Amino acid sequence: MQINIETFTVNKRFPLTISRGTTAQTTNIWVKIAQDGIIGWGEASPFSLGNHRQSTETLQTALQQIVPQLSKFHPLQRQQISQLLQSSHIPSSAQAAIDVAVHDWLGKQVGLPLWQFWGLDCDRIVPTSVTIGINTPEKAQARVKDWLQFADIRVLKVKLGSTEGIAADKAMLLAVKEVAPAQELFVDANGGWNSDDAATMCNWLVDLDVKYVEQPLARGEESKLADLKKRSPLPIFVDESCMTSADIPLLANSIDGINIKLMKAGGLSEMMRIIHTARACGLQVMFGCYSDSTLANTAVAHLSPLADYLDLDSHLNLTNDPFSGAIMQAGKVLPNNKPGLGVELRAVGS
Structure with missing residues (x-):
């Protein structure tokens, strides 16, 4: 080839x-x-x-x-x-x-499109979250409003773990909830908390109907996750702490779910192995992304019927994405019916 x-x-x-x-x-x-x-x-x-x-x-x-x-x-x-x-x-x-x-x-x-090649049911695809980065409460609210005007957004993932501490995190989260009362909320700290702050935040966030907390502790502090899980009323997901299926057995008893990313995993083949390994260990799965274009996120969208949660929004935030593929409909990133990925180059000026 x-x-x-x-x-x-x-x-x-x-x-x-x-x-x-x-x-x-x-x-x-x-x-x-x-x-x-x-x-x-x-x-x-x-x-x-x-x-x-x-x-x-x-x-x-x-x-x-x-x-x-x-x-x-x-x-x-x-x-x-x-x-x-x-x-x-x-x-x-x-x-x-x-x-x-x-x-x-x-x-x-x-x-055949990949989802059909695998025999998957696209009706099972859940809405994707879109990400609100760390910012002042006012700028976070402005970003939420931008997203809500851009598309039919059903879920927000709020990045916390501010260098200014958990007081700043709380202020920002409350500001987001004020302008998006109907949207589901996920929280991702990207390892920005210590154990005590993570426990404090999980117990505070549960009263705000946050669904789960992702990567509360830094990569390398996996030994502290079991204790945090006992102290947290919210499900604990990991991202940076889990690269491939080989990492899951060591983490399984300390967490509730994992964030699988195409680039971390090394491809759709390994993503499938991670999914099955996680399920065998009784864990939930979500799919995430980095600064991926429509090409990569469309590839992941074909596997999306197998996920509990989705965070495939990176391509939606690009001003010059060269590709077209998956479509946004009713808050969901849906693959199309074209063979393979169904990805094409965008027409000039579109």
């Missing part, structure tokens, strides 16, 4: 601030594989989890190095492709781009 890679830069309509910093622009990588007149597309986007950083430059170098070895395979040789990707230890985001492109090719080859 022929493999081409190229970069593209996407800009956020509204920069996103979390406990670890602010992002306004990213340069992602578009991967295309061609075989038998069919072209499959995938995407790699950079991300950072503490000391674990996958930069655009690192991803691009890794893909350039692995392409000559991958080129000898046919897209149908998925097991050999997967074994090569895993043994080469290239970054998970680079693996995701190849895996998604192979899946896109497979769907196009058989003429």
